[in-house]
Amino acid sequence: MTTLRWGLLFMLKYPHVLRRVQAEIDDVIGRGRLPCMADQDNMPYTRATITEVQRVADIVPLSVPHRTTTELQLGGYVIPAGTAILANLTAILNDPKHFPEPEKFRPERHLDERGDFVKNQALIPFSIGEITCTAARWRHQGKENTVTSPVKRLQR
Ligand code: HEM
Numbered sequence: 001m002t003t004l005r006w007g008l009l010f011m012l013k014y015p016h017v018l019r020r021v022q023a024e025i026d027d028v029i030g031r032g033r034l035p036c037m038a039d040q041d042n043m044p045y046t047r048a049t050i051t052e053v054q055r056v057a058d059i060v061p062l063s064v065p066h067r068t069t070t071e072l073q074l075g076g077y078v079i080p081a082g083t084a085i086l087a088n089l090t091a092i093l094n095d096p097k098h099f100p101e102p103e104k105f106r107p108e109r110h111l112d113e114r115g116d117f118v119k120n121q122a123l124i125p126f127s128i129g130e131i132t133c134t135a136a137r138w139r140h141q142g143k144e145n146t147v148t149s150p151v152k153r154l155q156r
Contacts, residue, residue, distance in 0.1 A: 002057070002059045003053060003054060003057055003059060006053050006056070006057035006059070007049075007050065007053045007057075010049075010052075010053055010056070010105055013105075014105060017049055017105075017107060020045050020049075021045060021046050021049055024043050024045050024046050025043070025046065028042045028043050044111055044115055044116055044117040045107065045111070045115070047110070047117045048107040048108065048109075048110035048111050048117055049107040051107070051110045051117075051123060052105060052106065052107040052109065052110060054123070054125045055093050055099065055123060055125065056093075056105050057125075058089065058090050058093050058094075058125065059125070060089065060125065060127070061088075061089055061090040062086040062087065062088060062089065062090070063086065063087040063089055063127040064127070065084050065085065065086055066084070066085045066086075066087075066131070067082060067083065067084055067085065068080070068081055068082065068083045068085060069081060069082075087127055087128060087129075089124060089125065089127065092122050092124055093122070093123070093124070093125065095122060098120060098122035099120070099122070110123075
């Protein structure tokens with residue numbers, strides 16, 4: 001719901017993005033039916049826009065706290081058992097090495113020169129490692145249809 005709200009806010013703030021998403025929706029889905037999973041691969045700009053919303057919205061900035069169960073070494077540091085660990089997702093989602101001019105909302109950054117969607121490995125709003133968000137597995141189906149459906153209905 002939070003991501004959906006951010007998405008609608010960005011659509012209002014960047015009408016040129018909204019127009020491109022709407023054009024793609026009209027082209028691929030049309031007005032006579034609802035979106036489905038099979039549409040996803042044919043909608044790279046919409047997918048890039050939703051991905052950029054997730055990057056900039058950054059709704060779980062420090063993920064969920066974890067705790068080490070044994071002592072371990074990481075990057076030259078010894079981390080004792082029982083240490084609380086927070087993953088700084090904000091730092092990665094805004095790292096200019098991975099996302100140049102990270103403060104800018106720019107869906108095109110997730111497209112290659114042919115306009116195909118490219119998954120950036122640093123795009124980790126659902127966290128990283130063995131335990132990540134359960135919903136991430138079906139996020140594309142859920143989110144893309146949830147975002148696409150209301151945008152489809154917005155008046156031009
Ligand atoms: C865009 C929306 C969402 C984002 C960005 C997000 C992000 C996250 C993050 C960062 C974690 C922590 C992972 C970790 O422990 O390191 C998490 C865990 C989890 N999320 Fe989400 N989440 C989203 C939506 C949802 C939704 C809609 C559901 C369920 C309907 C959900 C279910 C869960 C569950 C069950 C966990 C705990 C997983 C575990 O500990 O095994 N999430 N999520």
